[in-house]
Amino acid sequence: MTAAMGVPPLMGVPPLERSREWGSNREWGKVPEELSARVPVEQRGVGLDRDGVRLLVSRGAQEVSHHAFAELPGLLRAGDLLVVNTSSTLAAAVDGRLGHARVVVHFSTRGEDGRWAVELRDPDGAGTTRARAGGPAGTEVRLPGDVRLVLEEPLTTRSPRLWWARVSEPDVSGLMRRHGRPIRYSYTERDQPLSAYQTVFALPSADGAGSAEMPSAARPFTPRLVAELVSRGVQFAPITLHTGVASPEAHEPPYPERFAVPEASARLINTARAGDYRVLAVGTTAVRSVESAAGPDGVVRAAEGWTDLVVTPERGVRVVDGLLTGLHEPEASHLLMLEAIAGPAAIRRSYDEALHGRYLWHEFGDMHLVLPSEKSARTARTEESANPHAEHCVSNCW
Numbered sequence: 001m002t003a004a005m006g007v008p009p010l011m012g013v014p015p016l017e018r019s020r021e022w023g024s025n026r027e028w029g030k031v032p033e034e035l036s037a038r039v040p041v042e043q044r045g046v047g048l049d050r051d052g053v054r055l056l057v058s059r060g061a062q063e064v065s066h067h068a069f070a071e072l073p074g075l076l077r078a079g080d081l082l083v084v085n086t087s088s089t090l091a092a093a094v095d096g097r098l099g100h101a102r103v104v105v106h107f108s109t110r111g112e113d114g115r116w117a118v119e120l121r122d123p124d125g126a127g128t129t130r131a132r133a134g135g136p137a138g139t140e141v142r143l144p145g146d147v148r149l150v151l152e153e154p155l156t157t158r159s160p161r162l163w164w165a166r167v168s169e170p171d172v173s174g175l176m177r178r179h180g181r182p183i184r185y186s187y188t189e190r191d192q193p194l195s196a197y198q199t200v201f202a203l204p205s206a207d208g209a210g211s212a213e214m215p216s217a218a219r220p221f222t223p224r225l226v227a228e229l230v231s232r233g234v235q236f237a238p239i240t241l242h243t244g245v246a247s248p249e250a251h252e253p254p255y256p257e258r259f260a261v262p263e264a265s266a267r268l269i270n271t272a273r274a275g276d277y278r279v280l281a282v283g284t285t286a287v288r289s290v291e292s293a294a295g296p297d298g299v300v301r302a303a304e305g306w307t308d309l310v311v312t313p314e315r316g317v318r319v320v321d322g323l324l325t326g327l328h329e330p331e332a333s334h335l336l337m338l339e340a341i342a343g344p345a346a347i348r349r350s351y352d353e354a355l356h357g358r359y360l361w362h363e364f365g366d367m368h369l370v371l372p373s374e375k376s377a378r379t380a381r382t383e384e385s386a387n388p389h390a391e392h393c394v395s396n397c398w
Contacts, residue, residue, distance in 0.1 A: 030330070055067040055075075055369055057369045059372070063373075075371075079233060080272075081236070083237045083238075087241060088211065089182060093181050093183045095179070103121065105118050106212065109244045126186065135154065181194070183213055212244050258305070278321045284325055284334050291318060325370070326362065326365055326368065327351070341370055
């Protein structure tokens with residue numbers, strides 16, 4: 001679903017009972033604190049590069065293997081298509097004052113009417129922030145350079161966390177470049193330069209738009225690794241989705257976000273599918289973009305605007321055969337997307353292996369590659385679409 005307006009709609013967002021139930025039934029319940037990646041991998045040892053993280057590979061519910069991310073080219077095939085997000089990361093955290101109190105503004109999403117969706121957070125005294133209640137309307141925050149930010153209305157009626165705000169400085173992107181820093185949360189050890197949050201695929205946007213938080217699934221790619229993949233016949237299809245502010249405390253589903261699937265990438269995806277090659281998304285943002293641009297027939301068409309799509313097992317996927325992503329906490333709505341692609345049994349098995357193997361979580365952590373079983377993904381979809389009562393729906397189930 002797409003829309004182009006000042007306040008994007010929030011439709012099609014399912015309840016998260018499945019995600020909460022999955023997490024509450026886990027023996028571990030929460031990711032152990034020591035499994036949080038506190039610094040980028042290249043800062044953990046001499047000679048390490050971004051591709052020095054580990055890679056958990058799952059094929060169906062039974063096969064799980066352990067690799068270094070640098071082994072990725074040997075795990076893919078000539079003709080495989082990787083869908084990658086070109087959104088660059090913004091220095092979206094800006095210090096401000098609410099009366100005499102210090103606050104941190106997390107700039108999330110720029111609306112078509114010039115307003116910004118923002119989250120106000122309290123400094124926690126340790127260099128990061130903690131959640132605070134949003135609002136009320138009319139709240140004014142003073143930002144550097146005598147800039148004023150005024151809260152106007154909640155982004156949605158479901159949660160007061162994010163608010164639409166009017167900023168007195170029209171060049172908010174410039175404000176962030178001058179006074180902002182990357183958003184980070186308490187599981188990280190220290191502030192990092194903005195370059196640590198840019199992926200090799202990031203491209204600056206002409207209008208200054210970008211992601212509030214890094215599209216982190218692509219972070220382990222290096223120029224050398226990309227060159228090796230291309231030399232082996234792996235193709236790349238660029239898309240853009242500007243991520244909004246996450247909700248590490250509340251684990252809410254994603255809000256409407258701006259995306260674009262260009263015509264050339266749509267053609268690459270459709271050609272790969274026609275040839276029975278695998279379409280593999282690099283990150284949940286790539287899944288959300290491609291599935292938003294796909295029709296009920298699975299054909300991807302060029303599209304841009306706002307997407308409020310949340311991929312669940314009930315909705316299923318129409319295009320994507322596999323996913324390269326980080327490891328998500330048990331309450332995260334992203335796990336529903338993984339279940340939609342691989343099935344709940346495969347995800348449970350993979351996460352058991354990740355915990356047992358002491359894999360690292362979060363944006364600087366290790367990676368998870370979800371591949372289809374040896375049976376053709378297209379064949380599986382055909383068989384399951386003929387059986388509407390199949391337990392795991394991978395075609396469009398709306």
